[in-house]
Amino acid sequence: MNIYLDTNLWNAMCDQPVDPGELVALLADRNANLVFSLQTFHELCKTFRASTTKSFERGKKLFSYLQEFVHAGIPCAREIMELLAAEMWALKLGTSPVDAFLNEKDYAVVRQEVDKLANGGYDERTAKYLEERAALASKTRMDQARHLESHSDIKQNLRNVSRANLEKWLNYGMTTPDGVELLVAHIQRQFPEAPRPEVEAYAPELLALPANAASRGLVRADLYYNWRCAHRDSNPKDLLDDMYHVLESVHCEIYATGEAGQAEYAGLLLTAKTRVAIYDGKMSPDRWLEGLACAPSTTLRCV
Numbered sequence: 001m002n003i004y005l006d007t008n009l010w011n012a013m014c015d016q017p018v019d020p021g022e023l024v025a026l027l028a029d030r031n032a033n034l035v036f037s038l039q040t041f042h043e044l045c046k047t048f049r050a051s052t053t054k055s056f057e058r059g060k061k062l063f064s065y066l067q068e069f070v071h072a073g074i075p076c077a078r079e080i081m082e083l084l085a086a087e088m089w090a091l092k093l094g095t096s097p098v099d100a101f102l103n104e105k106d107y108a109v110v111r112q113e114v115d116k117l118a119n120g121g122y123d124e125r126t127a128k129y130l131e132e133r134a135a136l137a138s139k140t141r142m143d144q145a146r147h148l149e150s151h152s153d154i155k156q157n158l159r160n161v162s163r164a165n166l167e168k169w170l171n172y173g174m175t176t177p178d179g180v181e182l183l184v185a186h187i188q189r190q191f192p193e194a195p196r197p198e199v200e201a202y203a204p205e206l207l208a209l210p211a212n213a214a215s216r217g218l219v220r221a222d223l224y225y226n227w228r229c230a231h232r233d234s235n236p237k238d239l240l241d242d243m244y245h246v247l248e249s250v251h252c253e254i255y256a257t258g259e260a261g262q263a264e265y266a267g268l269l270l271t272a273k274t275r276v277a278i279y280d281g282k283m284s285p286d287r288w289l290e291g292l293a294c295a296p297s298t299t300l301r302c303v
Contacts, residue, residue, distance in 0.1 A: 001032040002075060003292060004249035006242075006257035007043040009279060010036070010066060018286040020068035026286070032293035034069065035101075037077040037248045041110065043241065048122040056120065063117040070114050075101040080247040081190050083214035087206060088187065097211055100251030138237065144225065145234045158230035166227065167268055173223045174216060180204050182222045183215055213250035213271045220269050221247060228265075249274055254292055 013023075027033060044066065047059035070076075078086070078100060086098035102110065117126075148155040161169045173179045183203040188194065206215040221243050229235050242259070246266045249255040251274075255266060258279040266276045277292055279285065 001254065001293060002035050002252040003027070003032055003254040003256055003289065004035040004037070004077060004252040005040070006245050006255070006259065006262070007040055008258040009256055009285060010040060010044065011062065012258055012279070012281070013285045014062055014065040016284055016286070017065070018284065020065070020072060023286045023289065024069065024072045024074065026290055027293050030290070030293040034074045034289070035077055035249070035252055036066065036069070036074065037245070038079050038110070039241070039244045039248050041113070045117065045122070045126055049127070056122070059122060060118060060120050063114055067114050067118040070111050076107055076110055077248045077252070078102055080214055080218065080244060081186070083250065084186060084218060085190050087212045087215050088191075088202060091202060091206060091209070098251075140240060144229050148230055155230045158227050161227060170220050170223055170268055174207050174219050179219050179223065180207065182219050183207060186218050210271060213273070214247065216271070217247045217250050217269050224265055224268055243269065246270065256289070256292065
């Protein structure tokens with residue numbers, strides 16, 4: 001069982017503190033692993049951005065904590081666009097299901113970066129990368145709001161979809177030409193050299209296969225992002241980053257978060273294979289995670 005942790009849970013475990021070695025061993029005895037991702041890495045890097053002594057020390061503390069788990073070899077999920085690429089190649093070559101986690105070579109690179117930040121090595125290159133990501137998220141958010149304001153018919157159609165019918169609408173939306181076009185756009189950004197007719201042929205095939213959780217999740221996330229913006233006139237600035245966390249857990253058995261608000265949408269982006277578990281802070285994180293590893297799937301809070 002692979003349990004993907006949202007960033008807030010890494011913070012909670014660091015603050016308790018939960019002993020990394022004991023937790024890894026405890027979960028291993030129950031055939032379970034904790035999983036982090038490059039999205040986790042990026043989110044923790046943001047701690048350094050305040051450029052104060054307090055934020056610098058907090059960043060070092062968080063990465064020193066993550067470092068112990070990384071050196072214990074817990075899996076690192078591949079980025080969502082890499083998962084999309086892997087699903088494309090698997091379909092094209094007729095191979096077995098994709099490997100959802102970094103290989104040994106790529107993992108070594110991540111381990112090196114974690115070691116560097118654990119020693120306070122937050123540099124200009126990392127800062128620039130975070131600024132670019134933040135700018136892109138802000139632009140996406142504002143562009144979406146402006147697009148809906150200038151297309152009142154689209155906005156009204158989205159508002160006609162009630163919360164009660166949202167899941168049904170998302171399921172249907174993946175099969176429509178608009179849903180396919182959303183995936184075509186993602187594929188072309190990942191493979192700009194690919195001929196569009198070829199991409200248009202592969203996209204509906206990818207969406208038709210339930211095993212392609214990344215492809216289907218990306219489209220569902222786009223549809224949900226549009227729907228939510230139409231109903232609320234804008235989206236929270238951290239919604240994109242939160243959705244990246246959810247999407248990078250698509251090949252794990254559990255997505256675990258301490259943010260109750262994610263219960264509103266996390267389950268809508270994932271397949272039935274991945275359960276959503278909400279940490280309410282009523283027990284220590286390690287005891288809670290142990291309970292997840294021991295509990296049958298039917299007892300998890302699935303949203």
